[in-house]
Amino acid sequence: MTVTYEEALQKYEPVFGLETHVELGTTTKMFCGCPTTFGAEPNSHVCPVCLGLPGSLPVTNRVAIEYTIKIGLALNCSIASWCRFARKNYFYPDMPKNFQISQYDEPLCVDGYLDVLVGGRTVRVGIERVHLEEDTGKSLHVGGATGRIQGADYSLVDYNRAGIPLVEIVTRPVPGTGFLAPEVARAYVTELRDLLRSLGVSDVRMEEGSLRADVNTSLSPRGSDVLGTRTETKNVNSLRSVERAVRSEVSRQAEVLDSGGRVIQETRHFHEESGVTTSGRSKEEAQDYRYFPEPDLVPVAPPRDWVDSIAASLPELPSARRARLMSAWSLSELEFEALRNAGALDAVEATVAVGASPADARKWWLGELARRANDMGIEVSALPITPADVARISELVAAGSLNDRLARQVIEGVLDEEGTPDEVVAARGLAVVSDDSALLSAIDEAIAANPDVVARIRDGKVQAAGVLVGAVMKATRGQADAARVRDLIVGRLS
Numbered sequence: 354m355t356v357t358y359e360e361a362l363q364k365y366e367p368v369f370g371l372e373t374h375v376e377l378g379t380t381t382k383m384f385c386g387c388p389t390t391f392g393a394e395p396n397s398h399v400c401p402v403c404l405g406l407p408g409s410l411p412v413t414n415r416v417a418i419e420y421t422i423k424i425g426l427a428l429n430c431s432i433a434s435w436c437r438f439a440r441k442n443y444f445y446p447d448m449p450k451n452f453q454i455s456q457y458d459e460p461l462c463v464d465g466y467l468d469v470l471v472g473g474r475t476v477r478v479g480i481e482r483v484h485l486e487e488d489t490g491k492s493l494h495v496g497g498a499t500g501r502i503q504g505a506d507y508s509l510v511d512y513n514r515a516g517i518p519l520v521e522i523v524t525r526p527v528p529g530t531g532f533l534a535p536e537v538a539r540a541y542v543t544e545l546r547d548l549l550r551s552l553g554v555s556d557v558r559m560e561e562g563s564l565r566a567d568v569n570t571s572l573s574p575r576g577s578d579v580l581g582t583r584t585e586t587k588n589v590n591s592l593r594s595v596e597r598a599v600r601s602e603v604s605r606q607a608e609v610l611d612s613g614g615r616v617i618q619e620t621r622h623f624h625e626e627s628g629v630t631t632s633g634r635s636k637e638e639a640q641d642y643r644y645f646p647e648p649d650l651v652p653v654a655p656p657r658d659w660v661d662s663i664a665a666s667l668p669e670l671p672s673a674r675r676a677r678l679m680s681a682w683s684l685s686e687l688e689f690e691a692l693r694n695a696g697a698l699d700a701v702e703a704t705v706a707v708g709a710s711p712a713d714a715r716k717w718w719l720g721e722l723a724r725r726a727n728d729m730g731i732e733v734s735a736l737p738i739t740p741a742d743v744a745r746i747s748e749l750v751a752a753g754s755l756n757d758r759l760a761r762q763v764i765e766g767v768l769d770e771e772g773t774p775d776e777v778v779a780a781r782g783l784a785v786v787s788d789d790s791a792l793l794s795a796i797d798e799a800i801a802a803n804p805d806v807v808a809r810i811r812d813g814k815v816q817a818a819g820v821l822v823g824a825v826m827k828a829t830r831g832q833a834d835a836a837r838v839r840d841l842i843v844g845r846l847s
């Protein structure tokens with residue numbers, strides 16, 4: 354890139370939007386009774402309906418409708434009292450019917466929003482629509498170097514995924530986030546993932562494709578509110594990639610515009626390794642799909658009292674949880690973000706629930722435990738230590754039985770599967786030496802060995818006692834309580 358992101362931002366305002374596809378976690382498919390479990394033998398979860406065989410008729414999955422209404426309500430949308438499915442016509446080998454049952458001008462949920470927190474600031478992302486459709490199958494291109502169809506010897510198609518209920522959540526264009534646009538895009542997908550997880554409607558695994566984001570990006574010249582031509586970046590399979598895709602498109606489009614060119618409306622592919630996008634196909638317009646109402650399905654007309662009962666059953670949503678925890682733990686927005694971004698929110702909440710103070714729980718999970726998770730290359734939540742273990746270690750520190758240095762050794766022992774914190778303390782002999790007579794003999798040795806330091810302390814330079822404290826800590830192999838040692842030294846010399 355010859356135009357850096359920073360240079361691009363001086364001349365242009367980025368505007369992004371996201372289309373997120375979520376596979377619902379229903380036990381059966383959208384219009385038939387086939388199971389939806391991931392990873393089954395290819396083409397073992399198929400039937401005449403999801404294979405599109407002549408004469409087969411679809412029946413709408415009620416649970417999928419319920420889940421979609423849940424998502425719409427959680428995103429502050431209006432729920433349609435009557436809407437229809439539509440046929441979206443196009444030809445693709447992984448789509449056995451040669452049309453997809455989707456929703457077009459009558460989506461189930463419209464006009465909502467999701468608030469996301471970035472850099473201590475709340476950005477409201479408008480939700481244009483939430484609609485329900487069916488997923489396609491999967492093609493596997495064999496024999497080429499890249500796994501793409503170009504250069505492949507042959508292709509295989511697996512229809513297990515065909516017909517799995519898929520919800521598409523479309524935002525309005527998000528202007529005005531300036532330099533933060535890539536981070537806001539990432540924060541939106543993160544918040545949406547957490548929201549969907551809290552609703553229990555999907556397992557939201559980006560790496561398995563049950564949550565997939567397409568990122569639309571355009572540039573407006575600074576000071577103009579005319580939207581530029583947008584591109585749609587596909588294949589964005591991780592939260593980090595969402596951020597990188599926006600960043601890379603901003604630089605690329607700025608370069609095109611600066612050289613007098615025109616941004617082409619097209620889909621682009623994001624490449625994980627290089628972090629750049631390449632041209633896909635020119636974007637179809639709605640008329641290319643020849644939408645019309647699906648004649649084989651009855652309209653969807655969710656009764657008001659059903660929608661109300663779904664609304665009443667919604668769990669605590671991430672935004673409410675954020676407000677509750679920030680207040681209960683006296684956190685700033687930045688402190689809360691640090692916890693969320695470290696993936697430590699659940700662990701800290703569980704640690705507090707079994708008795709640790711919020712400050713202690715945060716200290717261990719964001720400090721020593723985050724560092725160890727990073728060393729091991731795993732999520733902090735995957736560490737082999739329980740919230741109860743962490744609470745117990747905090748308790749031992751608060752009681753003066755462990756100091757921080759010993760507590761880190763206990764954590765190491767628990768992570769090495771040597772047992773519970775108490776078992777590690779016993780097996781490794783890690784308790785703080787609290788017996789004053791044992792400490793006093795070490796103190797007397799330190800005093801005898803450092804007459805010059807003693808003289809300075811007696812001259813009133815009390816901070817010189819640090820040297821003696823250090824000597825005692827060394828003599829007790831770190832197992833003394835430093836504050837207690839200092840008190841004893843000062844008492845001994847006064």
Ligand SMILES: [Zn+2]
Pocket residue numbers: 382385386387398399400401402403404516
């Ligand atoms: Zn089926």
